[in-house]
Amino acid sequence: MSLTSELRIAVIPGDGIGQEIMAACLTILETIQNRTQGFKLVFDHYEIGAGLYQRTGVDMRDEDFKAIGKADAILLGSIGLPGIRYEDGTEISPHLRIRDEFGLYAGIRPVKYYPNVPRRLLDDRSALIDFVVIRESTEGLFYTHGRGEIIDDLEARETLRITRPVSEKLFDTAFKVARQRKTRGGKGTVTCVDKANVFRAFAFFRKIFNERAALNPDIQVNYNYVDAQALDLIRRPWDFDVLVMENMFGDIISDLGGGLVGGMGMAPCAELGDHHGLFQPAHGSAPDIMGQDKANPLAMFLSAAMMLDWLAERHGIPQLAEAASLLHDAVYEGFESGRLSPMEFGGHQGMTDCTRTLLDILQTPLVEKVS
Ligand SMILES: NC(=O)C1=CN([C@@H]2O[C@H](COP(=O)(O)OP(=O)(O)OC[C@H]3O[C@@H](n4cnc5c(N)ncnc54)[C@H](O)[C@@H]3O)[C@@H](O)[C@H]2O)C=CC1
Numbered sequence: 212m213s214l215t216s217e218l219r220i221a222v223i224p225g226d227g228i229g230q231e232i233m234a235a236c237l238t239i240l241e242t243i244q245n246r247t248q249g250f251k252l253v254f255d256h257y258e259i260g261a262g263l264y265q266r267t268g269v270d271m272r273d274e275d276f277k278a279i280g281k282a283d284a285i286l287l288g289s290i291g292l293p294g295i296r297y298e299d300g301t302e303i304s305p306h307l308r309i310r311d312e313f314g315l316y317a318g319i320r321p322v323k324y325y326p327n328v329p330r331r332l333l334d335d336r337s338a339l340i341d342f343v344v345i346r347e348s349t350e351g352l353f354y355t356h357g358r359g360e361i362i363d364d365l366e367a368r369e370t371l372r373i374t375r376p377v378s379e380k381l382f383d384t385a386f387k388v389a390r391q392r393k394t395r396g397g398k399g400t401v402t403c404v405d406k407a408n409v410f411r412a413f414a415f416f417r418k419i420f421n422e423r424a425a426l427n428p429d430i431q432v433n434y435n436y437v438d439a440q441a442l443d444l445i446r447r448p449w450d451f452d453v454l455v456m457e458n459m460f461g462d463i464i465s466d467l468g469g470g471l472v473g474g475m476g477m478a479p480c481a482e483l484g485d486h487h488g489l490f491q492p493a494h495g496s497a498p499d500i501m502g503q504d505k506a507n508p509l510a511m512f513l514s515a516a517m518m519l520d521w522l523a524e525r526h527g528i529p530q531l532a533e534a535a536s537l538l539h540d541a542v543y544e545g546f547e548s549g550r551l552s553p554m555e556f557g558g559h560q561g562m563t564d565c566t567r568t569l570l571d572i573l574q575t576p577l578v579e580k581v582s
């Protein structure tokens with residue numbers, strides 16, 4: 212019997228820079244795999260997104276949808292191109308269907324400052340920014356996707372949905388993440404971000420939050436209305452730990468978070484459900500820079516590291532967690548040593564050079580690093 216566990220990864224490069232950063236990411240994963248034993252990643256490629264829609268009129272083939280549901284994990288670049296739309300005028304977004312149908316309710320989006328990244332805020336405490344946005348990703352205001360109504364040429368309506376089962380699981384995830392972070396020196400605090408002062412659905416959301424908080428007395432809780440949260444993330448982002456919120460709020464706040472630590476190329480994401488995990492950067496296909504080798508691929512790489520960690524826990528394979536650490540450490544070392552310098556925030560490295568630097572770091576024998 213082989214001692215190597217084989218894991219099948221559904222790879223969806225998607226559109227725009229998604230295709231560029233995915234190719235780079237697979238090179239990184241193959242390099243890490245060669246340095247680590249005990250698992251083998253097998254990559255199955257799927258063409259899904261705006262490019263496919265433009266060519267065929269279909270955004271995702273049924274057989275592909277079924278196949279990715281059987282994979283051990285899904286790795287996604289980014290999907291969508293502004294000029295390519297469905298008949299209702301919205302953009303091509305089959306990943307919303309993937310989130311809904313695979314029940315990927317917990318979008319986990321870490322916001323972490325790396326050394327030597329130029330500070331967006333003048334305050335020296337920017338170096339302490341380290342929080343996580345937990346974005347509900349299947350309901351909230353996004354529930355309305357494909358269901359919105361144009362009443363007439365004077366009025367349009369959309370619907371926001373909050374349900375108890377999903378909210379309970381979302382909050383439990385937030386408390387679990389806070390606890391894990393606390394064991395590594397984190398603050399052990401979850402802030403419920405909502406708009407419970409105005410919307411009954413958010414008062415309901417907060418009521419469920421309080422019920423779950425009562426079951427997690429080791430974790431401190433806080434509350435913030437989303438508008439005040441946006442303000443606080445500019446004036447004191449270093450004070451936050453885990454922020455949990457509805458889908459649309461999380462979409463917006465996570466881009467704000469990316470901006471605080473350099474840009475969207477520093478914003479990884481894991482979308483987790485009870486039975487599936489999808490890993491993708493929080494950014495889109497960046498049509499303004501696609502095809503120019505300017506993208507910062509680190510959010511893609513860090514999302515892949517989140518995938519390795521998730522697979523490690525799910526399958527009980529410690530070597531996968533070691534592989535995730537190798538990747539995290541390489542990114543940290545790249546910034547700390549000044550060797551990583553992405554164009555995204557004024558550096559001189561495009562995507563190929565950033566990737567090459569990381570490959571160099573990953574291929575340096577450990578003995579050379581300590582000597
Ligand atoms: N999950 C997904 O697949 C997402 C897809 N989209 C889609 O992507 C397309 C573009 O959307 P935008 O609103 O422009 O958002 P975007 O995230 O693609 O770009 C916003 C800004 O950030 C920059 N940027 C993003 N990622 C970067 C990276 N890795 N390195 C350097 N700079 C980066 C872009 O150049 C742009 O200036 C749209 O079709 C949108 O629907 C948007 C967000 C998420």
Ligand SMILES: CC(C)CC(=O)C(=O)O
Pocket residue numbers: 291304307462493494495
């Ligand atoms: C493009 C949207 C469908 C999603 C989005 O903005 C996100 O996942 O952050």
Ligand SMILES: [Mg+2]
Pocket residue numbers: 462463466493
């Ligand atoms: Mg977004």
